[in-house]
Amino acid sequence: xIEPLLWLxxxxxxxxxxxxxxxxxFGSAVILLPICAYAFGAAQAVPILTVAALIxxxxxAAFSWRETDWAAVRMYVLGAVPFAxxxxxxxxxxxxxxxxxxxxxxxxxxIPARRLAARHDMAIQRWHLLPLGAVMxxxxxxxxxxxxxxxxxxxxxxxxxxxxxxxxxxxxxxxxLTKSAVYGRLAALDLETLTYGLxxxxxxxxxxxxxxxxxxxxxxxxxIRTVEVLLAASGILMVMGV
Numbered sequence: 001x002i003e004p005l006l007w008l009x010x011x012x013x014x015x016x017x018x019x020x021x022x023x024x025x026f027g028s029a030v031i032l033l034p035i036c037a038y039a040f041g042a043a044q045a046v047p048i049l050t051v052a053a054l055i056x057x058x059x060x061a062a063f064s065w066r067e068t069d070w071a072a073v074r075m076y077v078l079g080a081v082p083f084a085x086x087x088x089x090x091x092x093x094x095x096x097x098x099x100x101x102x103x104x105x106x107x108x109x110x111i112p113a114r115r116l117a118a119r120h121d122m123a124i125q126r127w128h129l130l131p132l133g134a135v136m137x138x139x140x141x142x143x144x145x146x147x148x149x150x151x152x153x154x155x156x157x158x159x160x161x162x163x164x165x166x167x168x169x170x171x172x173x174x175x176x177l178t179k180s181a182v183y184g185r186l187a188a189l190d191l192e193t194l195t196y197g198l199x200x201x202x203x204x205x206x207x208x209x210x211x212x213x214x215x216x217x218x219x220x221x222x223x224i225r226t227v228e229v230l231l232a233a234s235g236i237l238m239v240m241g242v
Contacts, residue, residue: 014203022211026147046144051197054176056204060169063212064162076171079133087141088182104238124157148234
C-alpha cells in the first residue's frame with residue numbers, strides 16, 4: 001500500500017508528465033517510471049504504468065482524432081500487438097535494467113540518424129511500420145515503454161503535431177492494451193495495481209489536454225526541436241539507469 005503523503009507529489013509529476021507527453025507524444029512513462037518504482041516497488045511499476053499509459057495515449061489520440069493517419073495505425077498495430085504479448089510474457093521473469101540502458105543509447109543514436117535521414121531526403125515508408133511495430137511491441141512488453149524510440153520513425157514517416165500525436169498514441173495504446181491483458185492473465189495486474197494505474201491515468205488525461213493547447217502554438221521546426229530535446233533527455237536518463 002502506497003503512503004498517502006506520496007500521492008500528491010506523484011499526481012503532480014503525472015500531470016507534468018502528461019503535459020510533456022501531450023506536446024511531444026512520449027515521455028510520460030519514462031518520467032513516471034522512477035517515481036512509481038519508488039512508490040510502488042519495481043515489480044508493480046511496469047504494470048501500473050501500462051494501465052496509466054493506455055489511458056494517457058487514448059486521451060492524446062482523442063484530442064487529435066481528426067488528424068489520425070489510420071493506414072499507418074493499422075500497419076503499426078499489425079506488427080506490434082502479437083509481439084507485445086510475447087514481450088509481456090518475457091517481462092514476468094526478466095530483469096530489464098541492462099535493456100533500459102541499451103535502449104537509452106539507441107535513443108541517443110537515433111537523433112543524429114533522423115537528421116541524417118532528413119538531410120538525404122530519406123523517409124520511412126508505410127510498410128516499414130509493420131516491422132517497426134513488431135520490434136517496438138516486443139521491447140515495450142519487456143521494459144514498459146519505448147515511446148522515445150518510436151518518435152524518430154514516426155517523424156521520418158512525415159507525421160507532425162496532431163497527426164503525429166494521434167497516430168503514435170493509438171499504436172501505443174494497442175500495445176498497452178495487449179500488455180494489460182497478458183499481465184492480468186499472469187496476475188501481474190491485480191485490482192490494486194489496476195486502481196493505481198487508473199488514478200495516475202486520470203492525471204495524464206489532464207496533462208494531455210494541457211499539452212494539446214501548447215502544441216497548437218508550435219510551428220513544425222519548433223515541434224521537432226522539442227521532440228529531439230526530450231529524446232536526448234530520455235536517452236541520457238535511461239543510460240544512467242534512472
